[in-house]
Amino acid sequence: SLQTDSVGGLFDYSVSDKEETRLLHKEYFNVSDIDVHPETGETVCSAAFNTGVTNIALVSGNSVEQLTEGDSFDEAPRWIPGSKGRIVFQSAGIARSGEGFYAGHGNTCVMTLDLRAGTLETALEDPAFDFLAPQYDENGSLYCIRRRYEENANRVTLLSSLKDLLFFPVRIVRAVVGYLNFFSMIYSKEPLITAGGNGKKGPDPKTVFLHGRMIDVDKQMKKAEKGDGSLIPSDWELVRIAADGSMKVIAQGVASFDLCGGEVVYSNGPKVFHVAADGTKSRIAEGSCIEKLRWCRA
Numbered sequence: 001s002l003q004t005d006s007v008g009g010l011f012d013y014s015v016s017d018k019e020e021t022r023l024l025h026k027e028y029f030n031v032s033d034i035d036v037h038p039e040t041g042e043t044v045c046s047a048a049f050n051t052g053v054t055n056i057a058l059v060s061g062n063s064v065e066q067l068t069e070g071d072s073f074d075e076a077p078r079w080i081p082g083s084k085g086r087i088v089f090q091s092a093g094i095a096r097s098g099e100g101f102y103a104g105h106g107n108t109c110v111m112t113l114d115l116r117a118g119t120l121e122t123a124l125e126d127p128a129f130d131f132l133a134p135q136y137d138e139n140g141s142l143y144c145i146r147r148r149y150e151e152n153a154n155r156v157t158l159l160s161s162l163k164d165l166l167f168f169p170v171r172i173v174r175a176v177v178g179y180l181n182f183f184s185m186i187y188s189k190e191p192l193i194t195a196g197g198n199g200k201k202g203p204d205p206k207t208v209f210l211h212g213r214m215i216d217v218d219k220q221m222k223k224a225e226k227g228d229g230s231l232i233p234s235d236w237e238l239v240r241i242a243a244d245g246s247m248k249v250i251a252q253g254v255a256s257f258d259l260c261g262g263e264v265v266y267s268n269g270p271k272v273f274h275v276a277a278d279g280t281k282s283r284i285a286e287g288s289c290i291e292k293l294r295w296c297r298a
Helices: 158-187 217-224
Strands: 007-014 019-027 031-036 043-048 054-060 063-066 072-079 086-096 102-105 109-114 119-124 129-136 142-148 207-210 213-216 237-241 247-252 256-260 263-267 271-275 281-286
Touching: 007 031, 031 072, 043 063, 043 072, 072 129, 086 129, 109 129, 119 129, 119 142, 129 256, 142 256, 247 263, 247 271
Parallel strands: 054 072
Antiparallel strands: 007 019, 031 043, 043 054, 054 063, 072 086, 086 102, 086 109, 109 119, 129 142, 142 237, 207 213, 237 247, 256 263, 263 271, 271 281
């Protein structure tokens, strides 16, 4: 999928032929988390709307059929193996102020949707945790990323108000200097601020927005020097919940994962690891910050 401010599209790319085909192209089209059923070819995705709501949708020809609705973040749909009409996805309810503005969201739970029966059920929920990017394997075990739920409603406290008051003059000065420095670069090609030199090339991200939460990259890099190089907090755990309800932690500091025949691949940010069926772990790839991955076995 590809989006701009006003136009979006859905494309099919053949890895073997290196050919790209445009499937759908329309205004204000914003979809992600695409998953294609291996047998029927049906395509599900999460569709974002201008209201801030994200729902699960089914792509059919040149149209998109909305499968879920309501004031919520419904994301990361995946087809359940062994079925032709069942989907698993993550969902979090949105909280709004009296004026209708976004004020936060609840914990993220796991839902299953049966398209044939028209039923929606909660598969996994705990008020203390978020359960992200859920997937079922062929044996009926549920895999997902578990992390502590953090209430993100915007609360104004006395301490935060005092901090804003104290740093207000500093922020005003920084804003004015930055504004003047921008125009200096545009018209004279020379910066007003030269302290520290201009040897940096490319972006220098301080934070990464992942699964609805900001991650402090600098803080995580300091921790990574003592561990396996993960840029993801260690409490983001990849867990497996068996059919009998027992839970096992597969890995910690997980940004994304995928399943294939009893095996698992996952990313901790800069690295990708493979976990064999017997539990043996090995590193198979490395990059800068791998936020999402899919396993495509030839």
